[in-house]
Amino acid sequence: MPENFTSRDKTIKKWIDEISRVVLNNIDSQLEIEQKTAPNDLVTNMDKWVEKELVKKIRTTFPSDRILGEEGFGDAIEDMNGTVWFIDPIDGTLNFILQNENFALMLAVYEDGIAIQSYIFDVTLNRLYSAIKGEGVSCNGQRLPEPYDAALEEGILATNSSIMIEEKYDHIRKIAKESLGLRLVGSAGLESVEVAKGSIVAYIATNLKPWDVAPGLLFMQELGLKATQFNNEPLDLLNNNNIIFATNKAHEEIIKLIN
């Protein structure tokens, strides 16, 4: 792999280590919580602090790069030219607040629209999932094997809450019936990791933001897995997406059932 990827990989891992220690040390402290678009769409002072810290570090070390961050401390991104960073400072903020676990710090680096590096850190379990294009996906440095190409009926399906709760998704909800069972973690990043590990055959979710899906996309690409929108089009990293992350077999079945 190019020298600059290796060096940037080391830098990013150092940042994640530094910043996540602060998150862990403050996990029991009183959080300042604000509502964004809905009662379950929340942001805390910790989400903001993590994003600001990362933005500061990226601006200092890679001043010509652009940044798309969940909490808005990056840039207004309207194209994927050059190097673009995606930041989700705390993916699964509701879990972070209510459960003190099951959340992830996420980063991805794209160059001219191509996924180059990505990082999903399960902070409380101390599991760092990372990928460099062409080098596969690792957990704490241990390479993940390509998962078995399981069909929907051979595995567990994960979705987001909306698919299960909102009537307009009833036709999608029924896909779960074809699987062995349903799981919901409440963090797009951690569900992506489950697909990458082969622990679930598919993750389907509606209305995900670019920073929710950018890291997982590289994991899918590196492991021979599928990542598309519901209409089978590639993900659009400048807009919201209804996504399918899945084994090849499960993806083919889901595309048929969904359309």
Next chain:
Amino acid sequence: MPENFTSRDKTIKKWIDEISRVVLNNIDSQLEIEQKTAPNDLVTNMDKWVEKELVKKIRTTFPSDRILGEEGFGDAIEDMNGTVWFIDPIDGTLNFILQNENFALMLAVYEDGIAIQSYIFDVTLNRLYSAIKGEGVSCNGQRLPEPYDAALEEGILATNSSIMIEEKYDHIRKIAKESLGLRLVGSAGLESVEVAKGSIVAYIATNLKPWDVAPGLLFMQELGLKATQFNNEPLDLLNNNNIIFATNKAHEEIIKLIN
């Protein structure tokens, strides 16, 4: 607490420690898997081994006690007289097989129908949740506080897969809409623990077996939480149950919504 509870508590913890080590050491080994009532109702040689080991130890140390075990190596139990042990050797067998995590080894001891001791061990995370009647619930020896009495709209709801997938439960599924979001782990034991920790406001599930609910019931009782059937009746430990484990407020709301 009575001396015999303390002594039995130590004995049970020693058994769980010994047996779970074997489970962990064999987690990557080739399992013999058999289907029970459905493609997602499975049993492995490891479930059977764990139950047999526990039954053997109980029979040797407490020969006059009776045992109700998931895999059938205990007794035929038709009443709750005397001391009755409930064993779920691996709760979340599907997770055990497909995810190698998110499963629990569970035990509960009842005397004349009253919950006296219970144990839910998250094997891969090495978290032993245990309770003795009147002594509260602990995780690895650290006492859990009574959770805040959150309403449904203030918290996360967990259910089993059936409630989300089967049309006959559509009215129950809609309860999730009143909460902040939905989570599914796929282990009744680990979901009970989440209620006990206050990480979720309620766990509702259909068709659970006595060994699925016997340990969690004591946790709810010790922490001032509610544990009933859908019809607000007490759990029936000799039959299948549709159960609600919840905060007092969430329980009241769910009972209204469900009936």
